[in-house]
Amino acid sequence: MPKTTVSVIKADVGGWAGHSTVHPALIEAGNKVLGKGAEKGIITDYYVTHVGDDLELIMSHTKGTDNKKVHELAWSVFEEGTRVAKELKLYGAGQDMLADAFSGNVKGLGPGVAEMEFTERKGEPVVVIMMDKTEPGAFNLPVFRMFADPFNTAGLVIDPTMHDGFVFEVWDIEEHRKVFLRTPEEVYDLLALIGAKSRFVIKRVFPKKGKLPEDEPAAVVSTEKLYQIAGEYVGKDDPVGIVRAQSGLPALGEVIEPFAFPYLVSGWMRGSHNGPLMPVGLCNAKCSRFDGPPRAVALGFQVANANLGQPLDLFDDPAYDGARKQATKIADYMRRHGPFEPHRLPLADMEYTTLPKVMVKLRDRFKKV
Ligand code: F6R
Ligand code: MG
Numbered sequence: 001m002p003k004t005t006v007s008v009i010k011a012d013v014g015g016w017a018g019h020s021t022v023h024p025a026l027i028e029a030g031n032k033v034l035g036k037g038a039e040k041g042i043i044t045d046y047y048v049t050h051v052g053d054d055l056e057l058i059m060s061h062t063k064g065t066d067n068k069k070v071h072e073l074a075w076s077v078f079e080e081g082t083r084v085a086k087e088l089k090l091y092g093a094g095q096d097m098l099a100d101a102f103s104g105n106v107k108g109l110g111p112g113v114a115e116m117e118f119t120e121r122k123g124e125p126v127v128v129i130m131m132d133k134t135e136p137g138a139f140n141l142p143v144f145r146m147f148a149d150p151f152n153t154a155g156l157v158i159d160p161t162m163h164d165g166f167v168f169e170v171w172d173i174e175e176h177r178k179v180f181l182r183t184p185e186e187v188y189d190l191l192a193l194i195g196a197k198s199r200f201v202i203k204r205v206f207p208k209k210g211k212l213p214e215d216e217p218a219a220v221v222s223t224e225k226l227y228q229i230a231g232e233y234v235g236k237d238d239p240v241g242i243v244r245a246q247s248g249l250p251a252l253g254e255v256i257e258p259f260a261f262p263y264l265v266s267g268w269m270r271g272s273h274n275g276p277l278m279p280v281g282l283c284n285a286k287c288s289r290f291d292g293p294p295r296a297v298a299l300g301f302q303v304a305n306a307n308l309g310q311p312l313d314l315f316d317d318p319a320y321d322g323a324r325k326q327a328t329k330i331a332d333y334m335r336r337h338g339p340f341e342p343h344r345l346p347l348a349d350m351e352y353t354t355l356p357k358v359m360v361k362l363r364d365r366f367k368k369v
């Protein structure tokens with residue numbers, strides 16, 4: 001049995017209306033192109049969806065990560081999506097297509113990518129979590145809680161096979177370097193880094209030896225920063241993550257438990273505001289109020305022989321109503337700050353927005369004090 005790969009590749013190729021959601025015609029385009037890809041045997045199974053204005057391609061196959069054919073297929077969906085978006089004059093058509101042509105891998109070309117290759121277990125529950133109007137660091141808090149916080153994940157206390165803990169691969173997205181930190185023994189070092197979520201992001205989590213074949217991750221997050229690719233503010237870095245669950249890993253319910261708390265993330269309106277992350281079912285995966293608030297969708301799959309099967313819309317659950325209500329309250333509270341920090345992001349994080357252009361205008365009027 002060859003190993004299975006789950007690849008989630010996403011891009012904003014046009015919003016409907018404004019930056020709120022994805023037009024059904026783009027979902028249709030995605031299904032058409034991926035359907036052909038499946039017929040040709042490039043991928044085994046797929047599910048096309050969206051969160052906010054991001055078109056999300058969830059694909060399963062046996063070709064491994066960074067596969068040229070799989071990436072090319074995703075790129076061709078975004079090309080076709082851009083064509084349709086231009087025809088319909090959708091907003092910001094082709095927004096995340098930073099390159100004119102595909103060059104072997106979609107990384108660095110605009111789309112966001114999370115992929116993992118693994119040996120399928122007897123039962124293989126996989127959760128795909130997708131967020132809009134926020135950045136990759138928005139995954140730091142929930143992924144930490146899933147794999148290292150016993151107040152979230154009862155298994156860390158109750159299941160002896162989880163007592164060893166996990167290994168976190170953390171990327172410094174400014175200096176382009178990475179470090180591996182082990183929990184529970186290095187939990188404070190880990191938190192020292194990932195608390196600075198605009199700079200240090202969790203890329204992958206590995207079980208310590210024994211639970212899965214070595215080097216097979218239990219979680220992976222997309223870390224593409226569009227502005228770093230393009231050098232200026234172009235759209236956002238709305239992230240995606242893939243998490244495997246159960247049997248020595250966090251249970252599915254432990255994977256999605258962190259989202260019952262609508263914690264603050266940065267992004268929202270103009271990529272410039274802190275606000276609560278609201279967990280929603282697909283029916284509410286649209287960013288309306290003040291272009292948000294930032295949203296998260298989680299789909300559960302029971303992967304079998306490299307097939308995804310039907311998705312289960314995990315936040316479409318009254319048990320998350322409380323989080324949504326609380327998120328709305330927090331949104332009200334944050335909004336009342338208007339253009340003031342900490343609702344608006346600190347200056348350093350505004351560097352890649354349109355704010356510096358405003359500052360240029362005032363440059364010559366400053367006098368020494
Ligand atoms: C984009 C986003 C939006 C836009 C805002 C202004 O992902 O989150 O909040 O930044 O709608 O968009 P423009 O400048 O295109 O009018
Ligand atoms: Mg957009």
Ligand code: MG
Nearest residue numbers: 053054132238
């Ligand atoms: Mg988006």
